[in-house]
Amino acid sequence: MMSRKDAAARLALTEPVEDYLKAIYELETRHGVAATSDVATALAVxxxxxxxxxxxLAMHGYLDHVPYRGVQLTDDGRRAALRTIRRHRILESYLTSVLGYPWDRVHDEAERLEHAASDELIERLAVALGHPTQDPHGAPIPTVDGTVDERPHRTLADLAIGERARMVQVSDKNPQLLRYLAEIALQPGTAVTMIAKAPFGGPLTLRIGTADAMVGPSLAEQVRVEPVTDARTVPPRARKSTTG
Amino acid sequence: MMSRKDAAARLALTEPVEDYLKAIYELETRHGVAATSDVATALAVxxxxxxxxxxxLAMHGYLDHVPYRGVQLTDDGRRAALRTIRRHRILESYLTSVLGYPWDRVHDEAERLEHAASDELIERLAVALGHPTQDPHGAPIPTVDGTVDERPHRTLADLAIGERARMVQVSDKNPQLLRYLAEIALQPGTAVTMIAKAPFGGPLTLRIGTADAMVGPSLAEQVRVEPVTDARTVPPRARKSTTG
DNA sequence: GAGGAAAGTTAGGCGAGCCTAAATTGCAAA
DNA sequence: TTTGCAATTTAGGCTCGCCTAACTTTCCTC
Structure with a gap:
């Protein structure tokens, strides 16, 4: 029998290890539990x-594992995952805000840099950015001590006709989707109004600013929104050009 | 028998591979040929x-290897090595000039990032810096097409008494040395005059600006200088503060 | 020229992460 | 309750990059 304390040395936070913890964290926040096959799909292994x-990971105390039943992150595991996620989102923010990367091309770059950058570098970037609280896709940036605001949000597809909302977040993993959103000028902070919904899961019509845009239902499901509480649209943070 | 063409697939430029090519390149430019044991020492393996x-590496056409006699980079190998060195030096420049890293702490950070950064990122950094030709330690930055000015330089220890010279370069690998140089305000571009040399390889006295500094002979051997051709000291490039 | 030290190579092994193929387990529908 | 399928784990094997120990080669000295 081998308890987690018998592990000879602390598990090194190699690139694969960080990727597994991050993937498990993301599946856990979405579905409550991470299934082996979902992790495999997420990491393409x-x-x-x-x-x-x-x-x-379980042997080293990052996970609780019940064979055939799935895994749960321990506090240690969650802390490690959030550290990687913080790095990723700060890197994405820096690449877009300072270096002019378009928002559909920062994900892969951040994915590689997040494993190589030192804590000092990440904190210098955070300072240069004025300690941002969200990345370019609207995802909340975990703090150094490992807290995040992971409130669940409704999707664009959930809006009723005539309802007004503000876009808050979109996945950073689909470049094609991100390019289309840039085209119709829909980004975190933008207010939208649902104009029309075709029946049987057909396309939706949105008003964005003064223009109308038609979006498919699958796209609408990937865009998170929240109610507009004040009269005017207020971007959640200062934003620079992301044209590249 | 296996020629380099039989190699099933192109060798992936993994982190170890890039490190070996870089180390071999550096040994080759210093000693003409890279010895197995010197590479081992440089990489701590x-x-x-x-x-x-x-x-x-030889099988994939990056090296010519004569067993028991040492290795030489091929054109392909040299190109790959210079690509890594370019990345390293641009990263060091960015970290000091833009992010305020002290020059004694950029080496390790650049060493990790150089393997993770995309070509696009490196070129964006180069643009942001105005296409620098030297890194913070005075090392020349190879161009994208793989050319460098690797002129050999004399060392500080070679100066005759009364001789005036300009510091051009110092290794980035010795943080302690770099901190001391910062302390006596000796950096690339600084003019120095040899005031006195103690006999039997004893300490040297240098005039730097209006102050005199005593330096050991081993330090003096690690600092490269070139003759001062014009009347006044001209820094080779714009330089920002490196205090951190 | 012979001998020996130093340098380089070969032999054999190890761990990390990945794979495929073959069990095993759990669950849901009949 | 049984049965069958999907999910998961185990078994066994691979490559990369590293190691130590044992060997071969080179070269320097006498």
Whole structure:
């Protein structure tokens, strides 16, 4: 029998290890529990590989694992995952705000840099940005001590006709979607009004500023919104050009 | 028999591969040829590990290897090495000039980032810096097409008494040395005059600006200088504060 | 020229992460 | 309750990059 304390040395936070913890964290916040096969899909590896890594992560106290039942992050695991996510989002913010990257191309770059950057670098970037609270896609940036505001949000598809809302977030992983949103000028902070919904899950018509845009239902499901509480649109943070 | 063309696929430029090519390039420019044991020392691995990697690199056309005689980079190998060195030096420049890193702490950070950064990122940093030609330690930055000015320079220890010279370069790998140089205000572009040399390889006295500084002979050997051709000191490039 | 030290290579092994194929388990529908 | 499928784990194997130990080669000295 091998308890987590028998582990010879602390597990090094290698690139694969950080990627697993991040993926498990994201699945856990979305579905409450991370399934082996979902982790495998997220990381593009075989399910058997996930089982192997899960065993190592659990042995080192990052996960609680009940065989055949799924995994849960421990406090240690959650802390490690949030550290990686903070790095990722700060990097994305810096790349867009300071270096002029378009928002559809920052994900892959941040994905690689997040494993190589030191804590000092990340904090210098955060300072240069004025300690941003959201990344360019509207995702909240965890603090250094590991707290995040992961409120669930409604999607664009949930809006009733005539309802007004403000876009708050979109996944950073779909460049094509991001390019389309840039085209119709829909970004975090933008207010939208639902104009019309075609029946049977057909396209939706949105008013964005003074223009109308037609969007498919699958797109609408990927865009998160929140109610507009004040009269006028207020962007959640200062934003620079993301044209590249 | 296996020629380099039989290699199934192109060798991936992984982190170790880039490190080996860079180390071999640096040894080659210093000593004409890279010895297995010197590569091993530079990378802190066992000589047998170097032999193994050399075989792979030679098989893929990055090196010419004559067993027991040492290695030479091919054009492909030199190109790959210079690409990594360019990334390293641009990163060091950005970290000091834009993010305020002290020059004794940029090496390790750049060492990790150089493997993760995309070409696009490196070129954006170069643009932001105005296409610098030297890094903070005075090392020349290779161009995108792989050319560098690697002129050999005399060292501070070579100066005759009364001789005036301009510091051009110092290794980025010795933080302690770099901190001391910062303390006596000696950096690339600074003019110095040799005031006195103690006999039997004793300490040297230098005039830097209006102050005199005593330096050991081993330090003096690590600082490269060139003759001062014009009347006044001209820094080779705009420089920002490196206090951190 | 011979001998030995130093340098380089070969042999054999290890861990991390990945794979496929073959069990095993859990769940849901009949 | 049984049965079958989907999810998961185990078994066994691979490559990369590293190691130590044992060997070969080179080269320097006598």
């Amino acid at each position: 075989a399910p058997a590989s996930v089982t192997g890594m899960i065993r190592r | 066992a000589p047998a590990s170097v032999t193994g990697m050399i075989r792979r």
